[in-house]
Amino acid sequence: MNETCPHTTAGCLFDSHVHLDAPAFDADRARVLHDARIAGVREMLVPAVDAASWPSLQALCGSEPGLHPAYGLHPCYLARHDDGDLAALADWLRVHPAVAVGECGLDFFQPGLDHERQSRLLHGHFEIARAFDLPLVLHARRAFEGIILELRRFGKPLRGVVHSFSGSQEQARELWRLGFSVGIGGPVTYARANRLRKIVASLPRGSLLLETDAPDQPGERHHGRRNEPAFLVEILQCVATLRGESPDELAQATTANARRLFLGET
Secondary structure (H helix, E strand, O other): OOOEOOOOOOEOEEEOOOOOOOHHHOOOHHHHHHHHHHHOEEEEEEEOOOHHHHHHHHHHHHHOOOEEEEEOOOHHHHHHOOOOHHHHHHHHHHHOOOOEEEEEEEEOOOOOOOHHHHHHHHHHHHHHHHHHOOOEEEEEEOOHHHHHHHHHHHOOOOOEEEOOOOOOHHHHHHHHHOOEEEEEOHHHHOOOOHHHHHHHHHOOHHHEEEOOOOOOOOOHHHOOOOOOHHHHHHHHHHHHHHHOOOHHHHHHHHHHHHHHHHHOOO
16 A cells, blocks of 8 residues: 555554454444544454354444454463354354454463363364465464464465564564564563564564554553554554664555455555
């Protein structure tokens, strides 16, 4: 996209991961969307976390331009998932178009989550993504190496994004080799995030997506408050500074990356 959005020095932005359907936005979702548009955030990927949320997420994305749905089963909500939910996901996607499969993945941080069941669900998402030729939106908390191992074990070409990346430079490059971009969000704005900042500064531009993960993971300026998609501009400015690039060029590049991955644009 080469157009310039009003009220921002950056080109139009794509928030590649925002839970706009979350209850935290129920009271003021219209205002949040309005502020995002004013800030130049014109498109958003909205990923589901469980089967119960699919209908309301579909309705939300159908009600506003620029909102793109992804459907999946988040590993942190294992207790909400039934054994038949993967089959239900495939059935749902046959009727309700999506731009990605997810949010899905592995979480080795939250206690009490069955690792074997997580792996089985993740493999099922891999199969569905292959069957529908869709990218994956992957969650990997304390599990970047686990995700890489699962992708290698699957052995068939996949593509997607590992959101909220905080792994090593080597892991980021291996994910890129395997067909996966990395999502960079609020954590990079913290001055103490030296390791992440160095990694973000060195990665290929084509591997980067920008995200807020709102309402979670606010940047340093909003620490302790609810995150919002309008704050993506601050992430853009931080990443551009770290990389020595202009915000406008980086906005155009990361938006093009997101549109190529999720919308199939060349």
